[in-house]
Amino acid sequence: MRYPKECILKECEEATIRPLEKSDEKLLRRFYEQTSEADRWYLRSDVSDPHFIEKRLQSIDSGTAASIVGICHGAIIGIGTLFQRTFGATRHIGQFRIIVLPAYRQKRLGTWLLLDLIQLSMDKGLEALRTDLVVDVEDPAIEAVTKFDFFKEATLQNYVKDPAGNYHDLVIMIKRLHRGWSDY
Ligand SMILES: CC(C)(COP(=O)(O)OP(=O)(O)OC[C@H]1O[C@@H](n2cnc3c(N)ncnc32)[C@H](O)[C@@H]1OP(=O)(O)O)[C@@H](O)C(=O)NCCC(=O)NCCS
Numbered sequence: 001m002r003y004p005k006e007c008i009l010k011e012c013e014e015a016t017i018r019p020l021e022k023s024d025e026k027l028l029r030r031f032y033e034q035t036s037e038a039d040r041w042y043l044r045s046d047v048s049d050p051h052f053i054e055k056r057l058q059s060i061d062s063g064t065a066a067s068i069v070g071i072c073h074g075a076i077i078g079i080g081t082l083f084q085r086t087f088g089a090t091r092h093i094g095q096f097r098i099i100v101l102p103a104y105r106q107k108r109l110g111t112w113l114l115l116d117l118i119q120l121s122m123d124k125g126l127e128a129l130r131t132d133l134v135v136d137v138e139d140p141a142i143e144a145v146t147k148f149d150f151f152k153e154a155t156l157q158n159y160v161k162d163p164a165g166n167y168h169d170l171v172i173m174i175k176r177l178h179r180g181w182s183d184y
Helices: 022-034 052-062 109-123 139-146
Strands: 003-010 012-020 066-072 075-084 093-100 130-134 149-162 167-176
Touching: 003 052, 003 093, 012 109, 022 066, 022 075, 022 093, 052 066, 066 109, 066 149, 093 109, 109 139, 130 139, 139 167
Parallel strands: 093 130
Antiparallel strands: 003 012, 012 066, 066 075, 075 093, 130 167, 149 167
16 A cells, blocks of 8 residues: 555545555653543553553554554544454454544544554455444443444453443454455
8 A cells, every 4th residue: 555645534634545654763751741541541551651662662563553644733533453463363353442532533543543444454364353332331332343344243241341330341343354455
């Protein structure tokens, strides 16, 4: 895929999409500082860990996590990350998370990032994409991925606790991948 890629968000705001780079340390730190505690609660890693940014940037080389960022006015406003095992029984499956700063939500950035993560997964030869989403909390994401042919593979009932201690179902959403868009 050719990067950087210009994209127009709703209300004609321009953004750029490109892979995360090792030189993005400050931008990445600033991005996570702006995320809410509520959003951070459901991430795969503790982004408040002082070593998190360093580890994430190192993972660019290891091939275990590939991130695509949305940039507007010189700041990261959204990030989508594809996680992949480099060995064993599930190395053909990718998992991903997307997070967009609240001020930029519902402007299509999440969709742009999702499309690129799907393309990246196909380029890597992955056979399926998985995302685990929390019912009641991440309903917008469930709706968004359903539009891209993800289906509910399983529901783990009362599996997740929110910060207030309430239980929620976790849905495992899967999308089967083909070699190219023309195979659909
Ligand atoms: C989920 C998230 C990434 C979506 O990003 P976004 O940039 O707002 O998404 P988009 O504007 O591209 O919206 C895509 C679709 O999502 C759905 N959607 C987004 N926000 C929604 C909302 N508040 N309510 C209902 N549906 C919503 C809609 O189906 C929308 O399609 P439409 O514009 O054709 O109606 C963003 O809300 C977010 O960061 N949430 C917190 C973290 C999270 O839940 N991550 C999901 C893990 S993968």
